[in-house]
Every structure is written in structure tokens, then in C-alpha cells.
Amino acid sequence: MTDLHWLPASAADWKARVRALAPASGDGDDAAWAEAVTLANAALNFVQTSALDQAVRRRFAGPPAALATKPVRLALLGSATMAHLHPAIRVAGLRRGLWVDIYENDFGQYQQELADTGSDLHGFRPNAVLLALDAHHLTAGLTAGMDAAAADAALTDATTRLRDLWRQARETLRCPVIQQVPLPLHPLLLGANEHRLPGSPAAFIARLSAALRPLADEAGVHLLALDDRAARDGLAAWHSPTLWHHAKQEIDPRAAPLYGDLVGRLLAALQGRSSKCLVLDLDNTLWGGVIGDDGMEGIVIGQGSAGGEAYVAFQAYARELSRRGVILAVCSKNDEANAVEPFEKHPEMVLRRADIACFVANWSDKAGNIRAIAQELNIGLDSLVFVDDNPFERNLVRQELPMVAVPEVTDDPVSYIRALSDAGYFEALTVTDEDRERTGQYHGNQAREALRASATDIESYLRGLEMQLVWRPFDRIGLQRTVQLINKSNQFNLTTRRYSEEDVLAVMADRQAFGLQLRLLDRFGDNGVIAIIIGRLRDGDAVYIDTWLMSCRVLGRQVEPTTLNLIARESLRLGARRLIGEYIPTKKNGMVRDHYAKLGFALIEERADGGNVSMLDLDRFTPAATFIHVTEG
Structure with missing residues (x-):
């Protein structure tokens, strides 16, 4: 099934509210x-999705002032008809607070438009590309009469063409690339042992889909795994041969809302959302049961009952989410x-208890x-997902905290895992060591707060932490984590510029720039990478601090002046005599408005939007003395 079952049903007045949203004019x-x-x-179908999309497009001529995220310009490069998918992708973005504009190539012209830097595609200037080549297009020329050598050559040719497309897109458009894994559309020619027929289109698509995984990892390309969804939902839920022959629509319109949501969650992940x-x-x-009434011996959990085993399975799923970086919390009336x-x-x-x-x-x-x-x-309220069996509590939280995700579950615990898994709330593009250690880091924070409470003054507290700041230039080892932080940090982020892997690699290659990744350790453990700095030499003698972002959990520990010491040192190495720091205001970064002033910078420009530009004379700069030991490693 391709319905959005984890979302609540649309309200009785949904249609009226959509009509009210779409006046004939207005910004x-x-x-x-x-x-x-x-x-x-809400769990919208294809018709409802299209109606909402039309209403939003009539109401808003472009990204609204209330938008708290970077607008998405998505290029759909494909070989089939995809226009019917645009509303679903835009509404899926809307569901996550994203504004999405879409460009689709003229039918069958994706290669030509990508190669022509003067094409409308390049004029669109996408910040994300989705390459969606249908299974019929990818198997053109295959015949059942092929031998193994010919089929292998065809596979090599297909993967080479895809890698060339990825390279072209990344080099000319300079943005992340998403590759759609094809649907397994072809009928079987041999049967259960189809893989033994080298020229079988069905076997070829299976081999190509398997090959795409390591190739995409190697190239830094992200996957839209439609083959996995079709395996779970059934191919008939995704594809209609009739619509393919009539309109060259590979994706059935009935599956469009889920298709859009799968794309939307990847776009959100690219922005750290x-x-x-x-x-x-x-x-x-x-x-099962109420611990306060039933006691330890009365609650239902574990072997011996279907319900008890379902609760165990849900706990195990939550624990596995924790091990890959999701924070677990408990909120209970008890x-x-x-x-x-x-x-x-x-x-x-x-x-x-240690998992929470x-x-x-x-x-x-x-x-x-x-x-x-x-x-x-x-963390922000929009980072939370709340699971509760009680519909009253779910509806209350949705009403009071609409930014919190609240999956719709039944009173059967078997539904909990499916709701969380299908919803894709925790969609991630990569998993880093920082993610795996996150729960331990939060427990370390609690220990630090206990030390702060027991310390008689801030100086003894800071000295007692025994802090060590370990810094490294940007490198390929930390590339994924660097990109992840750049694209999801919002509060302590002076400019909130978002960069792709290509952009970070460009900083690494630029001799007139530097990128720093900073890790903080103390007696309670490793805080992980807590700051990212990008500086660029301009005007001959000034380093502009392009990016300065930090984890809020290390505020008040002298990390800011210690980081400035490093920035000054790297800037002097490039021959700079001045540091220029810029603050670009967003809805979430007001806390750093006066950041540069607190560090001794002189204000040189105050902007109408609340932003500012400040300057530090390096000839007169004296590094701050802190309780943090700094090492390169």
C-alpha cells in the first residue's frame, strides 16, 4: 500500500480550509x-495533494517570508513523464517546511540539457538534481538471446553512462545528485531462476540496482530506492502498464503522494531537517498495561504473548535507532x-535507563x-517525534506543538514500527561516528551540568572539565560530518550558508582559504565535532569568515575565544592583517547577533535586516587565555 498511513486523516473542514488558503491574489x-x-x-491522496499544491501556488508567488529554510530548486532529469509528480514533491516539501521549485527536462532530453550549459536546466540553477531513468529506457537494446559476455558489457555500459551523468551534474551544476533506483517492471521470461538468463531485462535491472549501491557510495550520490518500496508495497501499487502505454507515466498517480514524500524526506535530509x-x-x-496500577509483574512484555513480543520488538527497533544516532527520550504521565x-x-x-x-x-x-x-x-521542537498510543495525547500535542511530528498509530503495538519506518522521520544520507555516540554525549552533558552545579565558581568549573580542543583542516575522512553540520546547524550559525560535498572539497583545494573542524574532549568524554570554520582571503589582506557554526551544547566553556585564536593563526598564515566577520540573521540564529562584538571586533556595517559586519585588526590582536588545551590531530 502506498497511502501515507502514519499521518492523521484530513480534517472534516479540510476542503474549506484549502479554498480559504487560495485567494485570487496576494503574497x-x-x-x-x-x-x-x-x-x-495529513494522509492526502493524489487529488487532495494536487488541490493543496494549486492553492499554495496561487497564494504564494514565491518563497514566503515565513520560510525558515533554504528554498529548494529541484531538477528532475528523467526519461518518462513526471509532471504528475510535481505537486506531490512540492507538498512533501511543504510538509517539512520547505519551498520547492521544480524543473523537468523536455521529454527524453535529459542528456542534451545537462551537456548544454546554455540550456534552461542550467539557467534554472538547481541546488538538487534527481536523475530518474525508467527501467524500459535503461534496458533498451537488451534481448533474451544475449550471452553472458554481451549482458556484462551492457551492464558496464549502463553504469558508465550513469557515472558520467553524475559527474556532469556535479561538475556543472555543483549540487547534490539523487539517483532513482529503477522499478523492477519487466515480466519474467525464465521464472524463479531468471538470473540464469543473461539477456533478461528483469535480471538486468536487478543486477543494475545492486551495482548502483556501491557505485553511488563511491561517487557521493544519494539513492531514491524505489525497488525497496516496490518490494514492500507490491509493484502493482506503483506501476500501471496501461498508464505507461498511454502516457509514459512510470509512477502510477495513486502512488504519487508517497513518491513525493520519499523525495521530500531526502531533500529535507540534505538541509539537515x-x-x-x-x-x-x-x-x-x-x-502493555499501566505500571502504576499493574506493577512490575502485571505489565505485558516479553515472551509468552503476541502483545508482549510486539512491545519487545518495538523497544528493539527504538534501541537500533539510538545506535545509529537517534536520541531517545521518555515523556510519561507517571x-x-x-x-x-x-x-x-x-x-x-x-x-x-542508560539508553534514554x-x-x-x-x-x-x-x-x-x-x-x-x-x-x-x-534541540528544536521540530526535531522531535512523539509516539503515544493514546489518541487524546496525540491530538493534544499536534494542536499545541504543530512542529512536533506525531505518527498516527493504532492501539496494536505491531503498528508502531511500521509507522516510524514508513514515515521516514529520521531519514539520513550518511551515518557518522558522531551519530553512533550521540546518546553517550548527552549523558556526558548531564555529568557536566552536575559538575557545574557543584562548582563554587565558573573558573573552577572550567578548570575541572579538563578540556582539550582538537582541530584538523577539512579532509575526506571528516567530509560527511562536515557537510552534515553545515547543512543542519541553525542556532549558533553566523551566516547559515549551506554547502554540498563539492563546495567543501573546493575549500580544501583553495590555497586562499581554510576550513577547520574542531572536536572538544573533556573528562566526561568526547563531545564530537562541535565547530566548523571556513575562512577566505580577499582584498589581499583580509580573511572573511564565511562560515562559523558551533554546537550550542558547548556554549559557555570558552570555546568561542579559543576558536578565534585558531582563526587568527590560520589567517596570519595566509598573510591576512584583518578579520571580517558577518552576521546574516535568520529566524533561528538571533543568539549570535552580537557574537563578533563580544570577541572584540569593531562594527563596520549595520544592515537594515538586522545583520552586521565587523572587523578585527590582527596586528593588535592578542590571543585569549583560556582553560582549553589546543592540539592538532
Whole structure:
């Protein structure tokens, strides 16, 4: 099934609200944008998706002022008809707070437009490319009479052509590339052992799809794995031979909303907009029954019942999410002692207290507690996903905190894993060592806060942390993490410029620039990479700080002046005598408005939008003395 089952059904007044959203004229406003996002967060079908898309496009002539993200210009380069997919992709972006503009090549002209730098494609200046070549196009020329050598040559030719397209797109358009893995459309010619027929189109697509995985990894290309979805949903849910012959539509319109959502979550991940934290209810969510009433021996979990095993499976899934970097939190209406006890003592529990980065159990309303969780973890509310079996609590949180993702689940625990997995809240393009260590980092933060509370003054607290800042120039080893941080850091980010892997590689190759990745360690553990700096030499003697972003969890530990010491040193190495720092305001980075002033920079420009430009004379700069030991490593 390709329905968006994890989203709630559209409200009874949904149609009326869509009509109200689309006046004949007007540029839109913050409230209208928020309403459009709310309307998109429902289980819409193809017709509803198209209606909402039309309403939004009539209301907004372009990206609205309320937009908190970088507008997406997506180039769809394909060999089949894709116009019917545009509304679904745009609405999927809307669902995540993204404004998406789409360019589609003239039918069959993707190679010509990509090669011609004067084409409309290049004039569109996409910041993301989706290469969607249909299975019939990819198997053109194959015949069942081919021997193994001929089929192998055809596969080599196909992968070579794809890699050439990836290279062209990345070199000329300088943006991330997404490759659609083809649907397995072809009928079988041999049967269950189709792989033994070298020239079989079905076998060829299976081989090509398998080959794409390592090739895409090697090239830094991201995949839209339609073959995986078809395996789960059934090919008939995705493809209609009738529509293919009539209109060359590879994707059935009925599957368009899910197709759009699969693309939308990748676009969101490219901007660092994936969710970061899974917030879990307890009673009838992690176990059956009510711990306060039924006690340890009365809750349902573990072997012996279908329900108990389903709860164990859900806990195991949550733990695996944690191991790949998702933060786990608990939000429960319970006495804390009762709520914690199963995590510490029940033999069938998969999750343990150490797996939970933030544990909130009290009798306050859940919306307020979720706010407290976001504050304690120092992440945005739009980074949270809340799972609760109780429809009242789900609806309350949706109403009070519309930025929090709340999957629609049934009262059967079997539905929880499917809802989270199908929804793609935690879609990621890569997994780094930082991701795997995230829960431990949050526990380390709690230990640091305990030290802060016990310290008699800030100096003794900082000295007691025994901090070490380890810095390295940008390199390929840390490339994925660097790009990840650049594209998801919003609060402590002076300019909020977003860069692709190609852009970071260009910094590495530029002798008039430097890129720094900073890692902070202390007595409680490794905080991971906590800052990214990009500086560029201009005007002969000035280094412009193009990018300065930091993790908010290390604020107040003298990291800022220590980082400035490094920036000054690298700038002097390039022959600079001045540092120029720019602040570009966004809806989320107001906390760093006065960052450069606090570090001793002189204000040289105040802009009407609230931004500013400041300068530091390196001839007069004296490195700050801090309690942080700095090493290169």
C-alpha cells in the first residue's frame, strides 16, 4: 500500500480550509504558510495533494517570508513523464517546511540539457538534481538471446553512462545528485531462476540496482530506492502498464503522494531537517498495561504473548535507532520511581535507563513536558517525534506543538514500527561516528551540568572539565560530518550558508582559504565535532569568515575565544592583517547577533535586516587565555 498511513486523516473542514488558503491574489503571510504546512500534514491522496499544491501556488508567488529554510530548486532529469509528480514533491516539501521549485527536462532530453550549459536546466540553477531513468529506457537494446559476455558489457555500459551523468551534474551544476533506483517492471521470461538468463531485462535491472549501491557510495550520490518500496508495497501499487502505454507515466498517480514524500524526506535530509529525537510514552506504548496500577509483574512484555513480543520488538527497533544516532527520550504521565523501575529491574526490557537521554515522568501535560525535553536536549521542537498510543495525547500535542511530528498509530503495538519506518522521520544520507555516540554525549552533558552545579565558581568549573580542543583542516575522512553540520546547524550559525560535498572539497583545494573542524574532549568524554570554520582571503589582506557554526551544547566553556585564536593563526598564515566577520540573521540564529562584538571586533556595517559586519585588526590582536588545551590531530 502506498497511502501515507502514519499521518492523521484530513480534517472534516479540510476542503474549506484549502479554498480559504487560495485567494485570487496576494503574497501570503506567516499565518497562511503555517496553515498550509498544517494542511499538508495529513494522509492526502493524489487529488487532495494536487488541490493543496494549486492553492499554495496561487497564494504564494514565491518563497514566503515565513520560510525558515533554504528554498529548494529541484531538477528532475528523467526519461518518462513526471509532471504528475510535481505537486506531490512540492507538498512533501511543504510538509517539512520547505519551498520547492521544480524543473523537468523536455521529454527524453535529459542528456542534451545537462551537456548544454546554455540550456534552461542550467539557467534554472538547481541546488538538487534527481536523475530518474525508467527501467524500459535503461534496458533498451537488451534481448533474451544475449550471452553472458554481451549482458556484462551492457551492464558496464549502463553504469558508465550513469557515472558520467553524475559527474556532469556535479561538475556543472555543483549540487547534490539523487539517483532513482529503477522499478523492477519487466515480466519474467525464465521464472524463479531468471538470473540464469543473461539477456533478461528483469535480471538486468536487478543486477543494475545492486551495482548502483556501491557505485553511488563511491561517487557521493544519494539513492531514491524505489525497488525497496516496490518490494514492500507490491509493484502493482506503483506501476500501471496501461498508464505507461498511454502516457509514459512510470509512477502510477495513486502512488504519487508517497513518491513525493520519499523525495521530500531526502531533500529535507540534505538541509539537515530530519528529526533527531524519538520521544516515547510508556504505558501501552513500550509495554502493555499501566505500571502504576499493574506493577512490575502485571505489565505485558516479553515472551509468552503476541502483545508482549510486539512491545519487545518495538523497544528493539527504538534501541537500533539510538545506535545509529537517534536520541531517545521518555515523556510519561507517571510517578518517576514507578516509570523508571522496569528499565532498571524488568528482565524482559530491551531498553534500559542508560539508553534514554532525557527521562520525564510526572503528571504535567505532555505538551509542556515535550517542551522541557527539547530545552534539556538543546534541540528544536521540530526535531522531535512523539509516539503515544493514546489518541487524546496525540491530538493534544499536534494542536499545541504543530512542529512536533506525531505518527498516527493504532492501539496494536505491531503498528508502531511500521509507522516510524514508513514515515521516514529520521531519514539520513550518511551515518557518522558522531551519530553512533550521540546518546553517550548527552549523558556526558548531564555529568557536566552536575559538575557545574557543584562548582563554587565558573573558573573552577572550567578548570575541572579538563578540556582539550582538537582541530584538523577539512579532509575526506571528516567530509560527511562536515557537510552534515553545515547543512543542519541553525542556532549558533553566523551566516547559515549551506554547502554540498563539492563546495567543501573546493575549500580544501583553495590555497586562499581554510576550513577547520574542531572536536572538544573533556573528562566526561568526547563531545564530537562541535565547530566548523571556513575562512577566505580577499582584498589581499583580509580573511572573511564565511562560515562559523558551533554546537550550542558547548556554549559557555570558552570555546568561542579559543576558536578565534585558531582563526587568527590560520589567517596570519595566509598573510591576512584583518578579520571580517558577518552576521546574516535568520529566524533561528538571533543568539549570535552580537557574537563578533563580544570577541572584540569593531562594527563596520549595520544592515537594515538586522545583520552586521565587523572587523578585527590582527596586528593588535592578542590571543585569549583560556582553560582549553589546543592540539592538532
